[in-house]
Amino acid sequence: HFSFFPGNPRWPASKSHLTYAFGRRTRADAITPVERAFRTWAANTHFTFSRTQDYRNADIKVSFHRGDHGDGNPFDGPGGTLAHAFAPTDGRFHYDADEPWSVGVVQGAYHLETLALHEIGHLLGLDHSSVEGAIMFPTFAPGEAKGLHGDDIQGIRALY
Numbered sequence: 001h002f003s004f005f006p007g008n009p010r011w012p013a014s015k016s017h018l019t020y021a022f023g024r025r026t027r028a029d030a031i032t033p034v035e036r037a038f039r040t041w042a043a044n045t046h047f048t049f050s051r052t053q054d055y056r057n058a059d060i061k062v063s064f065h066r067g068d069h070g071d072g073n074p075f076d077g078p079g080g081t082l083a084h085a086f087a088p089t090d091g092r093f094h095y096d097a098d099e100p101w102s103v104g105v106v107q108g109a110y111h112l113e114t115l116a117l118h119e120i121g122h123l124l125g126l127d128h129s130s131v132e133g134a135i136m137f138p139t140f141a142p143g144e145a146k147g148l149h150g151d152d153i154q155g156i157r158a159l160y
């Protein structure tokens, strides 16, 4: 079953349209998979998303970092943590630049779009789910691709 963060943080009702922007050092090949993940969430929730070039004022900021990058949650090189995102309404979504990322499903690499679906779930207020098959279920293996599950969609509908 889906779950929320302590205190159920969420985006205000007045904010169903969220903008996102990519940081300077974003791999060019990550943009399409992240955009696809936003489109999937938009198709299944009341949220709409659009990309902006105005990084400073974007609601959601997607970027790649390695090691200590100044937010108190340092990345750890290859392995371990792959990415992280913060609960509403922070909006930061960071990929660990030291991981093997892939646009398609590639053995030994992490699927950018699947990771984005999971981290956007956190950005919108979902914590981890106990339902195997949910995008918020806490397992993720290289070479694996997943989509949204009914449990993820029910979670967002319950929160908003």
Ligand code: TQI
Binding pocket: 080, 081, 082, 083, 084, 085, 086, 087, 115, 118, 119, 122, 127, 128, 135, 136, 137, 138, 139, 140
């Ligand atoms: N990154 C963790 C994650 O996204 C970071 C994290 C742990 C976190 N607890 C959190 C972020 C609570 C927000 C709220 O879950 S990770 C998984 C999973 C990771 C882990 O790189 O370890 C997935 C990334 F769920 F399998 F553990 C993607 Cl799917």
Ligand code: CA
Binding pocket: 075, 076, 077, 078, 079, 080, 081, 082, 096, 098, 099
């Ligand atoms: Ca890592």
Ligand code: ZN
Binding pocket: 065, 069, 071, 073, 084, 094
């Ligand atoms: Zn970070």
Ligand code: ZN
Binding pocket: 118, 122, 128
């Ligand atoms: Zn997670």
